[in-house]
Amino acid sequence: MVIGVPREIKDGEQRVALTPAGASALAEAGHTVLLERGAGDGSGFDDHEYESHGARLVMGADAVWTESELVLKVKEPLPAEYGYLRPGLTLFTYLHLAGNEGLMRAMVASGVTGVAYETIQSPDGSLPLLVPMSEVAGRIAVQAGMQYLQAPNGGRGILLSGVPGVPPAEVVVLGCGVVGVNAASLAVGLGAQVTVLDVRHERLKYLDDIMHGRCVTVYSTRANILRAARYADLVIGAVLVAGERAPVVMDEDAVRAMRRGSVIVDVAVDQGGCIATTHATSMSEPTYVKHGVVHYGVPNMPALVPRTSTLALTNATLPYALAIARAGLPDAARRDPALALGINVQSGRLTCPAVARAFGLDCHEPSF
Ligand SMILES: NC(=O)c1ccc[n+]([C@@H]2O[C@H](COP(=O)([O-])OP(=O)(O)OC[C@H]3O[C@@H](n4cnc5c(N)ncnc54)[C@H](O)[C@@H]3O)[C@@H](O)[C@H]2O)c1
Helix, strand or coil: CEEEECCCCCCCCCCCCCCHHHHHHHHHCCCEEEEECCCCHHHCCCHHHHHHCCCEEECCHHHHHHHCCEEECCCCCCHHHHCCCCCCCEEEECCCHHHCHHHHHHHHHHCCEEEEHHHCCCCCCCCCCCHHHHHHHHHHHHHHHHHHCCHHHCCCCCCCCCECCECCCEEEEECCCHHHHHHHHHHHHCCCEEEEEECCHHHHHHHHHHCCCCCEEEECCHHHHHHHHHHCCEEEECCCCCCCCCCCCECHHHHHCCCCCCEEEEHHHHHCCCECCCCCCCCCCCEEEECCEEEECCCCHHHHCHHHHHHHHHHHHHHHHHHHHHHCHHHHHHHCHHHHCCEEEECCEECCHHHHHHHCCCCCCCCC
């Protein structure tokens, strides 16, 4: 199969959909990998590295899109790329179609087939291609919190680990899913005092088991969150109810109860935020102060570390790309129900119930 990897054109996006090692795995399996020159630059992979791993470098996006049967990307196509969508092409990327009517209509009209990273779902309900970015974001949340607790950045001037004779910072994590567990383990590793709240007992039990009791787990209620807010130096918001806007679990009174110069990092801001006072910020202006508390609300935190994020993402996507390339999408989907759930659009027909519901359109069974 001819597999193409264009350079990402979304503003600030430095990730790339395939590492040189991934290119080598596809080339060794007998496929042709076409990579747009410079596509890996933002993640620190240069053209020579790809060439030495068996990729064919091409100038500009046109050749990649027009000559490939399977295109691997990170972000959804932008309007400038809609013209490349066509029958016979399979696009494998994050699509988030339910929130993007323009793209949904462009894909349907074009006859393309689109497999969305975010709807690939394992039998246990987990979303294997969302996990790596949540792992990255959970860990960045602690790094960002550490940074904004420093006095020149408006923080209380607290060292996360403390020093002998001076207690460490109190970190409170709301939500014990992928983001929450990653944030909690890094914060504990850095020496902070960590409390994690969730409504799912099995998640709290899991964390307690893996941390050998080194962090406190608490059932999440409004009253318990208010109590934790009073002693927190850093609150990390990581609450999600799948497929819905994040529930606001920490109200404004709880934010008011926090001490001046303490920090909130609301990772769930990409789903609307789980803390009453947070709103989305940007890489160039990541924070604002409300009720004396520094708020951090960057919705695309993995973009801060494109190299790590590219490696983590492609570790997760490569097995699916190999399966599609080996057998073709219909056969690969027949063998793997998780992959089948990723098919959002097949030859221009909507096949993802959630996307169809979002626009009141008919949903078709994918055929394979
Ligand atoms: N900002 C970013 O760059 C970025 C990157 C990756 C993920 N995210 C977001 O982070 C959020 C968390 O993602 P995740 O992968 O950890 O999700 P997850 O589903 O693994 O975990 C969410 C957790 O929230 C818990 N929860 C639900 N209601 C709760 C309540 N009332 N109180 C406490 N906990 C509650 C759930 O039980 C679950 O354990 C999502 O909104 C995701 O989109 C943001």
